[in-house]
Amino acid sequence: MPNRYICEITASERMTDTAFAMTVNCGELAGEVHPGQFIHIKCGEERLLRRPISICRADADTLEFVFEIKGEGTRWLAERKPGDRLDILGPLGNGFALPESGNIIAISGGIGVPPMLFAAQSATGGVTALLGFRDDDKVILTQAFAEVCDTVRVITDDKGYVTDLLEEELNNGAHSAVIACGPRAMLKAVAEICKRHNVPCQVSLEERMGCGVGACLVCACATQIDGKDHMRRVCKDGPVFNAAEVVW
Amino acid sequence: MVDMRINFAGVEFKNPIVTASGTFGFGREYGEYYDLTKLGGICVKGLTVTERLGNMPPRIAETPAGMLNSVGLQNPGVDAFIRDELPFLKSLDTVIIANISGNTVDEYAEMAEKLSNADGVDMLEVNVSCPNVKAGGMQFGTTTDGVSAVTAAVKKYSKVPVMVKLSPNVTDIAEIARAAEGEGADAVSLINTLLAMRIDTQTRRPVLHNNMGGLSGAAVFPVAVRMVWQVASAVKIPVLGMGGVMDGDNAAEMMLAGASLIGVGTANIVDPYAPLTVIDALGEYLAHNGIHSAKEIVGEVILN
Numbered sequence A: 001m002p003n004r005y006i007c008e009i010t011a012s013e014r015m016t017d018t019a020f021a022m023t024v025n026c027g028e029l030a031g032e033v034h035p036g037q038f039i040h041i042k043c044g045e046e047r048l049l050r051r052p053i054s055i056c057r058a059d060a061d062t063l064e065f066v067f068e069i070k071g072e073g074t075r076w077l078a079e080r081k082p083g084d085r086l087d088i089l090g091p092l093g094n095g096f097a098l099p100e101s102g103n104i105i106a107i108s109g110g111i112g113v114p115p116m117l118f119a120a121q122s123a124t125g126g127v128t129a130l131l132g133f134r135d136d137d138k139v140i141l142t143q144a145f146a147e148v149c150d151t152v153r154v155i156t157d158d159k160g161y162v163t164d165l166l167e168e169e170l171n172n173g174a175h176s177a178v179i180a181c182g183p184r185a186m187l188k189a190v191a192e193i194c195k196r197h198n199v200p201c202q203v204s205l206e207e208r209m210g211c212g213v214g215a216c217l218v219c220a221c222a223t224q225i226d227g228k229d230h231m232r233r234v235c236k237d238g239p240v241f242n243a244a245e246v247v248w
Numbered sequence B: 001m002v003d004m005r006i007n008f009a010g011v012e013f014k015n016p017i018v019t020a021s022g023t024f025g026f027g028r029e030y031g032e033y034y035d036l037t038k039l040g041g042i043c044v045k046g047l048t049v050t051e052r053l054g055n056m057p058p059r060i061a062e063t064p065a066g067m068l069n070s071v072g073l074q075n076p077g078v079d080a081f082i083r084d085e086l087p088f089l090k091s092l093d094t095v096i097i098a099n100i101s102g103n104t105v106d107e108y109a110e111m112a113e114k115l116s117n118a119d120g121v122d123m124l125e126v127n128v129s130c131p132n133v134k135a136g137g138m139q140f141g142t143t144t145d146g147v148s149a150v151t152a153a154v155k156k157y158s159k160v161p162v163m164v165k166l167s168p169n170v171t172d173i174a175e176i177a178r179a180a181e182g183e184g185a186d187a188v189s190l191i192n193t194l195l196a197m198r199i200d201t202q203t204r205r206p207v208l209h210n211n212m213g214g215l216s217g218a219a220v221f222p223v224a225v226r227m228v229w230q231v232a233s234a235v236k237i238p239v240l241g242m243g244g245v246m247d248g249d250n251a252a253e254m255m256l257a258g259a260s261l262i263g264v265g266t267a268n269i270v271d272p273y274a275p276l277t278v279i280d281a282l283g284e285y286l287a288h289n290g291i292h293s294a295k296e297i298v299g300e301v302i303l304n
């Protein structure tokens, strides 16, 4: 069950000039998480709203997340040190539905990369990871992906887009599913490519959040199911959605 | 032991804390966190005659000690609420308040009839103060004529007590409250959110897709206390006070200003357990001050 936990930070590591990996100790929380789920972190008393951050890795006792400094909240988070405590709500949302069998493609870009590691780790079949970054300085986690994936392909914006790699992979062989996380424009392109190749695709979306538990309805995502419009909650019905249902 | 019970417009509440409309869905989500029967009451998300999808995102913006929202009354419509949500709410031993918004006076009347006949609704909260939809809500709530017309229509069709939810976006809120009382409202609640706006200085665009939204949270608390006090001084019917109540001391302060019940809204968004913390802390405040019954402090501010 989701709950509110006060967790101790056990490690905080700078990965790039703006990205940090943070580990917290919380057995009850870590034991329950699924790939694609997120936690909702209170970033200091000065800020009212919690910040949603995806889970990057979990073991029996600890949970790791990777975040980028975007504004005041994530800046505050980056300044926390091991031994400090965090007020965390979680685990929240619906994660990826990983297929029982078959090879999948996990495609991600930028700060959408970390949650895919957890998904790649948990997949039962083979995983091809396609990782896109702005430039060489932003590249993170490639070694960790290499340990759990059959194939890892990394691309930076100067050489092309991660969606180009997706086209290639889908042209080359059969895949039972594509899972994706990254900027909305990338996800939209991924959705189109998968539709063209007739491969089921799940995308993890971002939206500004309030409660994170499904009650305040501020995190709306426009979707269409059987021709009917639905506003669904990124925090509770998502953050992972069937790409074919999202109104891009 | 402090007696936390409040009889409000003839309805018995086990304690003064009610969750505010729109911050608590239809209760289910927070039911995953705690036993909902600990609450004095639950006020559900604003209902309309037919389903509404609401506004496009972003629907939320953070502010110093508060937030703006522009949800735009997303809800499944009154019939779907009665069919899909009310049975669960009815099964809970707590007061259920249905919150309604209409485009026309007739729509308010239609919902009042349906909901007050549906088994499980203990009270109606008539929202004439939603700042987030073009037609409906606030255009009634900012004039005495509008409030009178809606209150009269709802009172005519409702079989349960009627509470009118007032907008703070007016010059004289006491006058509006008296208009509701004049048409037979059993209670008033206030405040709804304050119309507000934020602009991203980098993009020069409003943060909210809807441009404007409603401000809530601690930032509005002093305004809410002032308005509760003004309204409680102006009418004889009981007042549900809300707006920025984040802790037990805030609740006590608002009761001293004249509120018999307290709505907890934005605090839920920060901490799922907020209403329970407020109930406990209010009880402690009362016990600490040697007060035996919560109702004893209502309106007991000592003016200078």
Ligand SMILES: Cc1cc2nc3c(=O)[nH]c(=O)nc-3n(C[C@H](O)[C@H](O)[C@H](O)COP(=O)(O)OP(=O)(O)OC[C@H]3O[C@@H](n4cnc5c(N)ncnc54)[C@H](O)[C@@H]3O)c2cc1C
Residues within 6 Å of the ligand: A038, A049, A050, A051, A052, A053, A054, A055, A065, A066, A067, A068, A069, A070, A071, A072, A073, A074, A075, A111, A114, A115, A205, A206, A207, A208, A209, A234, A239, B062
């Ligand atoms: C389900 C989900 C998972 C996420 N996972 C990660 C992750 O693993 N790593 C990571 O670095 N970031 C992640 N994000 C984005 C992260 O939540 C924002 O970068 C963060 O909230 C910014 O907060 P801030 O105070 O630094 O920025 P500010 O711009 O100061 O924030 C102002 C407000 O806007 C909200 N906001 C700003 N940007 C976003 C955004 N992109 N998405 C949602 N809300 C936003 C903030 O929460 C806050 O309420 C995720 C977002 C969602 C919705």
Ligand SMILES: Cc1cc2nc3c(=O)[nH]c(=O)nc-3n(C[C@H](O)[C@H](O)[C@H](O)COP(=O)(O)O)c2cc1C
Residues within 6 Å of the ligand: A210, A216, A217, A218, B020, B021, B022, B023, B045, B046, B047, B069, B071, B073, B099, B127, B130, B165, B191, B192, B193, B215, B216, B217, B218, B220, B242, B243, B244, B245, B263, B264, B265, B266, B267
């Ligand atoms: C996300 C959100 C949605 C809301 N939706 C409604 C609504 O549907 N109907 C209504 O009458 N008030 C609605 N409100 C107003 C609250 O019920 C309450 O009056 C207001 O937020 C002030 O209280 P607070 O500061 O404790 O949140 C909403 C408020 C928020 C923050």
Ligand code: FES
Residues within 6 Å of the ligand: A208, A209, A210, A211, A212, A213, A214, A215, A216, A217, A218, A219, A233, A234, A235, A236
């Ligand atoms: S953030 Fe409140 S419903 Fe999603």
